[in-house]
Each structure stands twice: as structure tokens, then as C-alpha cells.
Amino acid sequence: MEAKASQNAGRVMDGPTNPMVTPLLTDLYQFTMAYAYWKAGKHNERAVFDLYFRKNPFGGEFTVFAGLEECIKLIANFKLTEEEVSFIHKSLPGSCEEGFLNYLREIDCSDVEVYAISEGTVVFPKVPLLRLEGPVAVVQLLETPVLNLVNFASLVTTNAARHRLVAGRSKMLFEFGLRRAQGPDGAIGASKYCYIGGFDATRWFADNVAAGRLFGIPLRGTHSHAFVSSFMSPDEILERSLCSSDGSSTCEDFVTLVHSWLSKIQWLKSLGGIFGETNQSELAAFISYALAFPNNFLALVDTYDVIRSGVPNFCAVALALSELGYRAVGIRLDSGDLAYLSSEARKIFHTIEKELGVPGFGKMIITASNDLNEETLDALRKQGHEVDCFGIGTYLVTCYAQAALGCVFKLVEINNQPRIKLSEDVSKVSIPCKKRCYRLYGKEGYSLVDIMTGENEPCPKVGERILCRHPFSESKRAYVVPKRVEELLKCYWPGKSGRSSEYPSSPWKNLALSVEHEETIETVFPVPLPPQYRILGKVREELPALKDIRDHCIKQLEQMRPDHIRRLNPTPYKVSVSAKLYDFIHFLWLNEAPVGELQ
Ligand SMILES: Nc1ncnc2c1ncn2[C@@H]1O[C@H](COP(=O)(O)OP(=O)(O)OP(=O)(O)O)[C@@H](O)[C@H]1O
Numbered sequence: 001m002e003a004k005a006s007q008n009a010g011r012v013m014d015g016p017t018n019p020m021v022t023p024l025l026t027d028l029y030q031f032t033m034a035y036a037y038w039k040a041g042k043h044n045e046r047a048v049f050d051l052y053f054r055k056n057p058f059g060g061e062f063t064v065f066a067g068l069e070e071c072i073k074l075i076a077n078f079k080l081t082e083e084e085v086s087f088i089h090k091s092l093p094g095s096c097e098e099g100f101l102n103y104l105r106e107i108d109c110s111d112v113e114v115y116a117i118s119e120g121t122v123v124f125p126k127v128p129l130l131r132l133e134g135p136v137a138v139v140q141l142l143e144t145p146v147l148n149l150v151n152f153a154s155l156v157t158t159n160a161a162r163h164r165l166v167a168g169r170s171k172m173l174f175e176f177g178l179r180r181a182q183g184p185d186g187a188i189g190a191s192k193y194c195y196i197g198g199f200d201a202t203r204w205f206a207d208n209v210a211a212g213r214l215f216g217i218p219l220r221g222t223h224s225h226a227f228v229s230s231f232m233s234p235d236e237i238l239e240r241s242l243c244s245s246d247g248s249s250t251c252e253d254f255v256t257l258v259h260s261w262l263s264k265i266q267w268l269k270s271l272g273g274i275f276g277e278t279n280q281s282e283l284a285a286f287i288s289y290a291l292a293f294p295n296n297f298l299a300l301v302d303t304y305d306v307i308r309s310g311v312p313n314f315c316a317v318a319l320a321l322s323e324l325g326y327r328a329v330g331i332r333l334d335s336g337d338l339a340y341l342s343s344e345a346r347k348i349f350h351t352i353e354k355e356l357g358v359p360g361f362g363k364m365i366i367t368a369s370n371d372l373n374e375e376t377l378d379a380l381r382k383q384g385h386e387v388d389c390f391g392i393g394t395y396l397v398t399c400y401a402q403a404a405l406g407c408v409f410k411l412v413e414i415n416n417q418p419r420i421k422l423s424e425d426v427s428k429v430s431i432p433c434k435k436r437c438y439r440l441y442g443k444e445g446y447s448l449v450d451i452m453t454g455e456n457e458p459c460p461k462v463g464e465r466i467l468c469r470h471p472f473s474e475s476k477r478a479y480v481v482p483k484r485v486e487e488l489l490k491c492y493w494p495g496k497s498g499r500s501s502e503y504p505s506s507p508w509k510n511l512a513l514s515v516e517h518e519e520t521i522e523t524v525f526p527v528p529l530p531p532q533y534r535i536l537g538k539v540r541e542e543l544p545a546l547k548d549i550r551d552h553c554i555k556q557l558e559q560m561r562p563d564h565i566r567r568l569n570p571t572p573y574k575v576s577v578s579a580k581l582y583d584f585i586h587f588l589w590l591n592e593a594p595v596g597e598l599q
């Protein structure tokens, strides 16, 4: 206890969930660059990097941003231990000077400023999800771990959100992927981020209980085929008594009670003799499970034959439980035609409710699993089915349909000088400058466009027409009169200087105005801020609770225009830049690109 307290002394917040996330979780080249920056005396030059992706995953037109909390936890605790410094010393190619090691011993992220879009927000290509500003060598070291923390998190959250959209709001979705995930971190991450993306629970057998404990995610689960096939006959059940749910009486032989219910339903005319002798070893398994969990009886019914054995056996046990005042939960189907089997099972439940007068029996929960993915959920929805809950594993947690998101981390400014990265492929040209990003909403409440502006441009205003330009395609542009303007990048880590882009309004406004009048691009981007205008003690955004991030994500998706999020041929969402930023990008582009010579 005391050791833990002293370990945490002076800590601003807990470290990342995975203890492997340390400053060494980076590429060696980040340290070799840091040394070269240091040798060149450049290490403290102030750099701005943007983290963004270029293309939405899964053939869609949206992405959900996740992983921010883990990034901030890394940044808040970024400090090399002596042992780590000596390991870097050994690992650097050739020798390095002692002064560099002393420098490494001192670095932390107290002079780094992090602006980010809030976790769980729907985001689009090119718009920075995170903007990191600070000493170039330190921010460079952060490139690999923050990309690592954001890439899978955003990909799997998006995957979960897509499964949620196709399943519909009324269905329960369970993440069943622990056994198939890419190792323990992939599994824990998937549990956390699928929950953010709109899943309801994670399984409760086996180790993913760990995710439940770590993040407070609700846990649910059923049982496996092995449990069913491990029983041979009801004679194996020795302890047969079950107390009624209110404790007022005890049924001494629950097995016999179940058998009597099974005979009753076997002869129900309206079931038309759809089953005869059921599998007795399966019945034994169900009875044992019910004796262990009389309040949570959910049976896997497809081990032998769903309609001829699993469902009638389940009904017999559920009716016996009902006689003792318990309410069974339902069934799980794990093979076969899930649309057909769920509908048939539902019919049987309704028949029993009606014929035997057991209120609520028709509403037994039907869970389905087995290689489910977006396509099968879509097919099931189109066919019509009676499934209430889906358990989804492999396709969800491994992001089977797309292996990586492809976020990148690009330098956009150094020492107040905007930088650009050119590419033969226009979509890969980076957008220079320290920027501000806004989402503009239209009169119907949907977001219309995201716009990036230079840091010191005036913010778009409600009711004022603003020209939104495609960053690279000259002919693509639109005027937008926003009904609502939302600033996307918020300060999540202010750094010790409390440097801020929210400058005191009057002197800065004057400065901005005077610059605007000159109309020369070079002076507009960017104007260095006089030090006296820096605000100390800047407000930092709180990291919300997981449940709030999930609620935010669900709300965000509800606010999207349906054609942007539909599965087939979705409409691309417009990501734009201001007219000034457009001009500046192209000015810098021409400036940096050498002119070719043809001979
Ligand atoms: N009604 C349906 N429409 C479309 N796909 C379905 C439907 N029902 C089930 N599926 C999907 O079809 C696949 C069936 O898997 P598979 O062919 O391996 O058969 P199975 O039912 O698992 O058989 P087994 O009894 O051998 O386990 C799964 O991916 C499942 O999600």
C-alpha cells in the first residue's frame, strides 16, 4: 500500500492500461532522430505534429476516434528510468555523447501541448485527431506509441459501431472475441473499444473478466458445447433439490419436476408433435446449469438438434424454474440458419405462453452466435428473425474486414514555420500549419462539413457564410452558412507553459485584423504570438468516464446524415479548408516542389 502510494507520489494521473506502454514502446529511429536533433542543437525547437488518417476503413465513409485516454496517460507519465536510458545507450548505433543521456534523463512531456478531438467522436480523413506541439525531439519520440494507441482503438471502435448500425438499436450486442483476438492486449483493447462503439457487454467466462474489472464494462455470458456434452444422463445429478425463489419452499427433486414438464409439452397439440424423445444428456446439462444459476438460466440449444431437442429441453427446465418462481433468461443458437431457427424457437415460446398460461414465456431471450459479421447481420435483418442478442467474436475483434486504419503523424510546423510533405499521390500530401478544426452543422441538425483553418484565422460564425474548399481540388468548393459551429480540437494536455491558442481577445483581434488587411499569405500563416499574450493555467478537458465516451459515440452516430453511414455506397463527407489555408497550402506546395526539366 505504502509502496504504491510512494510510487504514485507526484503522478498527475495513472499510467496506460497496458504496462508495456512506456517511452521505450517506440521505434529505434525515434531515438536516433532525437540524438541527431540533439547533436544539431535542434532538439528544443518547437514543432507541431498532426495525427490523422487518410481513408475511412471497411469501405465506409466514417470512423470513430478512440484511444485518446491512453495517449494522455502515456504523455502524463512519460519519463525514462535509468535502466531505460542505459538500454537506449546500448541500442543506439555507434557511440553517443554522455550529454545526450543526461538530456534523456530529464525529458518529460511537461512542455508538450496536446489538442485532440474528444474520444468517441465521428471523424473523417485528413482532419487531425490529435495535434501535439512541443520540443521536436520529445514529440518525435511520441509518434510511434500514440499511433499505436490510436490506430487499433479507432479501427475496432469503428468496426463495433458498424456492427451496431447494421444490427439496429434494439438488439443487444455481446463481444465474444477473447479467444480469437490478437493476443491479450488485442483482446482487452477490443473489449474496451467495442463497448465504446456501442456493444453492450463482454463475455464473463474466461479472462475477459479482466476487461470487466479494468473498465467496469458489463459482463454477460452463456455456456459452451463442452458443458452440454460433458453430461451423460440426468442420473448423474445427485443434488436435486432447489429452493423456490422466495425461499418459502423447497423442491426436493427438481429433475423429476423437469421431466413432468417435458411430458406436458410433448403432448401439447399445438406444437403438432414436432418433437418426441429429446436428448437426455443435454437435458441433464440444462438441469445442472439451472440448479447452479436458477436466476440466470440461459441454455445453448444447438448441440444435438435445436428444434427436436434443445428448445424443448430448455422449455421444460424453464417451466420447472417458473413453477418455483424463477424466470429463465433464454437460449443461445450457435449454428444453422439463425433466421429460421430463431423464428421457430419463438413460435414454440409463444405457443407455450398461450397454451400453458405462463406470462412472458414468449419473450424468452434468443441469443445467436457463430461467425457473425456485418454481412450476416445485414442478411438476417433482411430475412427477418427473432434474435434479441448477438454474440460476435472473430470478425469483430480481429477487424477481419480491414487489418489497420493507417493513421499517420506528420510535422506541420516547426519554429512557427509551416511544413508540408509532398507526394506523387495527392491524397498523401500533408496539410501544413498549426490548424484549428471546426464542424459546421446545417439547419436540419446534421453536420455538413468539417473545415480546417489557420490557427489565427477568425472562427466560423453561426449565420455567416463561409467558403469551404476541398484542400487539393480547385473546382470543389461550397459556401456554408452554419446553424451551429463546433470546435473539434480541445486542449487535453496544456503543458507547463500553459501556452494557449485562446489568446486574450482584444489585442489579438487587432493583430489578426491588421494582418488580414495586408492580404499577404506569408504573414497570415502564422503570426508568432507575442509572449505576453500567453495565458497561464489553461483549462484542460477532463477525460470522461468510459460510459460517457460510449454515450457520446452513440449520439454522434445518431446525428450523422444517414447516407454518410449507410453500408452500400455511402456518400463521402466533405472535409475542407478555408480559402486562406487553401491558398497557403498551394503557395507552400509550389515553393517546395522543384520544377522539373524536360530535355
Ligand atoms: N439466415 C442466415 N442468413 C445468412 N447467414 C446465416 C444465416 N444463418 C446463419 N448464417 C451464417 O452462416 C454461417 C453458417 O456457418 P457454417 O456453414 O459453418 O454452418 P454451421 O451452422 O456453423 O454448421 P455446424 O453445425 O457445422 O456448426 C455462419 O457464418 C452464420 O453466421
Ligand SMILES: O=P(O)(O)OC[C@H]1O[C@H](OP(=O)(O)OP(=O)(O)O)[C@H](O)[C@@H]1O
Residues within 6 Å of the ligand: 176, 177, 179, 180, 334, 369, 370, 371, 372, 391, 392, 393, 394, 395
Ligand atoms: O464470432 P465467433 O468467432 O464465431 O465467436 C463466437 C464463437 O466462439 C464460440 O465457439 P467457438 O467458435 O470457439 O467453437 P465452435 O465454432 O465450435 O462453436 C462460440 O460458441 C461462438 O460460436
Ligand SMILES: O=C(O)c1cccnc1
Residues within 6 Å of the ligand: 176, 177, 203, 204, 205, 220, 221, 222, 223, 224, 332, 369, 391, 393
Ligand atoms: O458466453 C458465451 O456464450 C460465449 C463467450 C465467448 C465465446 N462464445 C460464447
Ligand SMILES: [Mg+2]
Residues within 6 Å of the ligand: 370, 371
Ligand atoms: Mg465458431
